[in-house]
Amino acid sequence: TGAVEAVVVDYQCIMPSMVQISGCYHTKFITTANKARFTGAIHFDIQPATALAQAKEIIALAVDGYAERDRSRVNIPGKPVDIMTGFCNESVVKALGGTLEPLIAAIKSGDIRGAVGIVGCNNPKFQHDSMNVALAQELIKKDILVLVTGCCTTAAGKAGLMVPSAIEMAGPGLRKVCGSLGIPPVLHYGSCVDNSRIIHLCALLANALGVDISDLPVGASSPEWYSEKAAAIGMYAVASGIYTHLGHPPHILGSKVVTDLALHGFEDLVGASFVIEPDPVKAAELLDTRIRTKRLALGLSA
Ligand code: SF4
Incomplete structure (x- = not known):
């Protein structure tokens, strides 16, 4: 500028x-x-x-x-935007009245069908922000809560997804829950090294429900990752039992064994795998299908 x-x-x-x-x-x-x-x-x-x-x-x-x-x-494009930020498990639990029960009830009722953590970078291989923003928009339409960390937070903020009025872009269930709490449907959970907060939230939910993290209706995505660190964080999510989408493949395609392991083999080991999809609408459908499957397995509505 x-x-x-x-x-x-x-x-x-x-x-x-x-x-x-x-x-x-x-x-x-x-x-x-x-x-x-x-x-x-x-x-x-x-x-x-x-x-x-x-x-x-x-x-x-x-x-x-x-x-x-x-x-x-000096050339400053666009205008400043407002965002609501600073979410962490402690503040979410506090906003819910000191317990995760309201969140669990919303998941059980299907008002919140699931949650996806969108993490990571911008990448010159994609039109700037396009994948990060479109995926978040598609997911919230499907009543899937989005938690963002890292540089894609800026993309979500610029797109107006991180203010309470963004509930207008969300599906009816998510709109109802976020509207009653006065929070956006896309919550900023910190920098991309703060993903442990999201996994901690998953662990709290899994413990409360008496299931494994891999049984939860949740997913992760790094749509525009470019730093190897972001792909490594994806591995952390998969190893924790969370189905993880990447917008383009890591540099592993030279090995069929490693590629097969990433896409399928981990499923038997840890109950999760990677999926690669450069189209945000299709990626949202893949995450939605996974969430639907996990909800049905828990005896919940799709
Ligand atoms: S890995 Fe680097 S570029 Fe990517 S989100 Fe984290 S800080 Fe940003």
């Missing part, structure tokens, strides 16, 4: 070319972790004991940079 005075990074998914891109403008590129230093960046060795003073130094650098902004090159 030409309106960024400083980009301050730690070590998650930072492309080295960010230094050159920042150099196209007056933007200062500042690294903060010794294990992820970049040639050409301004480096701060951030330590907990001195972090506050160092953060103030960084902010002062950014403030000084404002004077260097070239207004003729």
Whole structure:
């Protein structure tokens, strides 16, 4: 945009070319972790004991940079959007009155037919945001609650899915439940390394119902993953018993054994598998079919 005075990074998914891109403008590129230093960046060795003073130094650098902004090159597309964020299991349980029972009742009644965690990145192989947004839209239409983590949160937020009024885009059951709680049908659960929160929620639900996580009407997806970390997180979900969709395959297709294991073999081992589908509507149907199957197996309506 030409309106960024400083980009301050730690070590998650930072492309080295960010230094050159920042150099196209007056933007200062500042690294903060010794294990992820970049040639050409301004480096701060951030330590907990001195972090506050160092953060103030960084902010002062950014403030000084404002004077260097070239207004003729500033181009801010679109408008700011509101989002409701900060959800975690503790806040959800609190909003439900201190117990998961209302959520379990909503799942049993079919108002919430299931839940899918959408996780991960943007990827230049897809039109920006297209897969992340379309999948979330398709799922909430089917009364499937969506939890997002990581960079796809920005996509969902820009698409207006993370405000309470987004219930208008949801199916009737999800609209009713989220409307009564005043929450969006797409809940932001943190960064992409916070997926343990989602698995923890699954564990709480599984324990409450006396079943395995693999028996729950839930799924996971990383529609536009590009970082190997996101694919590894997908493996974490599968290993935990959660059917996991990826928008494009990991680099495993050279091995038939590994590919077969990922797509089918894990099912016998852990009760879940990967599925690859680049079309968001078809991906939503696959996740919906899985949720339908799991609901019927639990003796619930489809
Ligand atoms: S969502 Fe993807 S790009 Fe974003 S921090 Fe996580 S792995 Fe990196």
